[in-house]
Amino acid sequence: MSGFHILKCTEVPQYDALQSAAAEFQYDDKLHLRNLCNDSSRCAGLTAVHMSEGFRKIILDYSRQQVTGETMEMLFDLADAVGFAERQEAFRTGERINTTEDKAVLHHMLRMPKGYLFSGGSHGLADKILEEIHTVRDQVVIFSEQVRSGTHLGITGKPLKTTLVVTCGGMHLGIEFVSEALSADVTAAEAAEGRSIHFLSNVDPVDTFQTTGHLDPEETLIVIVSKEFDSGETLNARSAMKWLIQRLMKTGNYTESQIIAKHVAAVACINSNFSKSAPGQLGIPRNNIFKIWDWVIGRYSVCSAAGLLPLSLQYSGSIMTQFLDGAHDMDEHFFNAPLRDNIPVLLGLLGVWNSTFMGYSSRGILPYAHALRKFPAHVQLVDMESNGKRVALDGVELHHSSGEVNFGAPGTNSHHPFFQLMHQGRVVPADFIGFMESQRPLDLPGENVPSHDELMSNFFAQPDALAYGKTFVDLMQEGVEEGLREHMVFTGNRPSSSILMTRLDAFSVGQLLALYEHRTAVQGFLWGINSFDQFGLELGKLLAKHVRVQLAASRRTGATVQGFNLSTSTLLEAYLANGKQQKNV
């Protein structure tokens, strides 16, 4: 795979044109958003609407981004020049676009309906993969309905109403985002009546203590989600299983394998030699294992059994089918809509513009929906692990920083933590996400507006506040005291996108998931990087192993600390000395 060349956005003529355009936005007051937003003909062009079933809409209004119609044309040209359409098509048709690991990237296939007519690519292979995907989807539905209906009971005969998802690192973030987003949706909440879902993800034993602390093992089904059962995932699986088995053994004369058969399932890559595999070694029976494939990437795994099994247990297979349909709807939009109407493409191009040309290094994800409070953390995972790269696909070092620091919080909770800095400190391009309907409307007598309107007043107001700002002259005219005016000036000219959707339910949660997955992919395609590997995690893992070996040796045999620099040795010695003092575990 060496020796090839990939065209990067920095290598095409449009790059220089865009750089010049970006420079103009820095000094030309005519290009201040205050002026741009008052130009109605410009604004009318900077919007896109995606309609889907049930008259639901996604409206993207990007008129408060620091772009004009011409900037957008240059960005579309840039995409054409680097061969965006070919890259997107290679992704769609299952080419091995993850070249460093020689794998195809197929998470869009996870949400294709049964018998989907796949155009282009290697049909036979695609049909076979889709069939396998649906085999597992069916298995997930059958198993989760058995548990939900009480056909599959816990070992003491109680229904398994609690799902404990055990994983390590980041795979819980997407599942948790979806689970929280659906928890206040009326239909999904009804389906989840009496059930609950919990996550154990940190190797810190405090997580095990806190997460299992309130659970009843007799009612708990553990779902271990782990592609490869590495050390952290295995540790968490063993911690959770130890808690479960010890507690259940006290309730009756059961063997470990009897308990595991009823109370432990796993989602894993499994090979032919099952008994020697990690889940096999943990004693989990083959029938309780749900397959994911080597091509499933942790951060893009929510639509595989990794997400579907726990979420179907909580919300039912039929709710999760709506979720998958929503994600598929966004896939179809992404692969088929022209660039100018294509919401993930527009968001991705604006991401590249803000990051590579305008020089903004972070990005706010601001859902005006409390139910999306776990969404920013999931976007962090998807975007930062995908696009925080040093080199292009061909191994050549990038001429720009790729990836942005994504951060956010829901609704009005974000105001105090972020908005002082976003209005008067650093420029942070932001995505405002809002909904026309509330999952749980509330209209208190005596209030001017229903609570959802109160919330949404902020969704509509903040982007304009960021764009327009407030001048010294405004403050003078308002009669603000002399010494205070400078402190109350808002420079404005701070870019944002507004995404207004009809309602938040299983279908639209699926759309949102896929929308932000594809936004990240678009940026990767433009930059010419591999958004689907993650070699940046390896070095830390390797060095942690050295420390672990040292700690084990020092704890057991009092071995002296060696092989580290002075600082690390000193810290390790302080750590070990304290352990000796207090006769640690």
Next chain:
Amino acid sequence: MSGFHILKCTEVPQYDALQSAAAEFQYDDKLHLRNLCNDSSRCAGLTAVHMSEGFRKIILDYSRQQVTGETMEMLFDLADAVGFAERQEAFRTGERINTTEDKAVLHHMLRMPKGYLFSGGSHGLADKILEEIHTVRDQVVIFSEQVRSGTHLGITGKPLKTTLVVTCGGMHLGIEFVSEALSADVTAAEAAEGRSIHFLSNVDPVDTFQTTGHLDPEETLIVIVSKEFDSGETLNARSAMKWLIQRLMKTGNYTESQIIAKHVAAVACINSNFSKSAPGQLGIPRNNIFKIWDWVIGRYSVCSAAGLLPLSLQYSGSIMTQFLDGAHDMDEHFFNAPLRDNIPVLLGLLGVWNSTFMGYSSRGILPYAHALRKFPAHVQLVDMESNGKRVALDGVELHHSSGEVNFGAPGTNSHHPFFQLMHQGRVVPADFIGFMESQRPLDLPGENVPSHDELMSNFFAQPDALAYGKTFVDLMQEGVEEGLREHMVFTGNRPSSSILMTRLDAFSVGQLLALYEHRTAVQGFLWGINSFDQFGLELGKLLAKHVRVQLAASRRTGATVQGFNLSTSTLLEAYLANGKQQKNV
């Protein structure tokens, strides 16, 4: 207050020297952290230890920051040159350093022990304030013990085991951080046995639905925390009280005021005309109100009744006294230790160095402690709302961006979301925070090390991985396949600080709170800004009011949307049209 001049760090000769030094770090390979970290004499100097009661330590190791001993001397000189010591002393002695609002900043007084001998400043005034603080502290302890012991019961005679903290914006973040941090501490957990604490903070009615959904109103005490009862806080207070009152009225023949007297308390600024005040208007009796003062700033309010009342209800007054003692211990360290040994000063100077001189715009907060999972969100609030400013205290525009984007997640959960980007993408200076002892040690048979050692292996390894990186030559020598080497190169030279503490309990949670409050203050003092006002929140509030008025008029009388730009009008019309279709609330 106009016309005065404040010396900024950009105006003193040390600024230019530090700029030159920073430039050298960009290109001089001798200053790569790989080389700096192998220089034992340098590393030995870049550490500070704070000892306090019970042999507990805080070790700050900043040898993996891109500094030498000389850089630090220049930073100390910079602090001297801008008059850091005077600014710190003015803070300590209660001068009105929040000049734009003409207020003193006194949150350190909130944790002074009774009868503390206050040196310097206006003694009489300080003594009076401290007396008032302790009067309220005593009231909090008495009330919380009445509730905890069952002397004060709910209206149906049940103990009030559940505290529902109602606020809006950010004030819950500090309380939630402390509450989560203590929840796995053995002593604190015992004190909280059978009790729980919940937070309603978002005006989104979904928050009310989700938060109250699982609570039993008969056992719930609502604590409204609001300095000024603005529209959002009042809305949330009314939502929560409506839920409580409606539900309790079904259990017996009670009046609203009977229910409120037993089930609602508030922490608020109150003036002489109580019956006309917001809490008075809500029907909360005077005896259920705990005072905060106008000088208490939301983000610095955890040690006031705002935090103490809910946390004492959950954990007892005696646990919270340990917490206050920890915060006070850090205050004493901050106000008395020489700059070179002063941990908040060192962290603040490094923050200024990384941000203003090295040009890094964000900062990772990475506690290797699951119990600190809410700490990064609190630091976001404290730091970004305090230091995201446009102008200096004298109203002069800053020559640099102030404030950093702070973000983070606990322990190993942060690896996948952040570490790819932090190792191979953008440079993000990070604080690693770890503990020598686990709150809940776990040693699984068959594992190489106890779980806490597994966790801490990462704490010790990641900073070195970031600093050293891995070269192309390393990879060649390891025999990595040709086309992959570039993808597996880590440039290293990524700065971090390691903070190793003895254990996580009420005392050290107090220390951590004060440490990060003072770190932020140090940066503000260096930059010459006001870290204690927040005018940047005003414009959004004002524009939201316009939108609210429009929505109310359109909902009620069908008034057409006007007074907004085309984009906002279009979005508002789509929003209102959908409301009409579905005959909204």
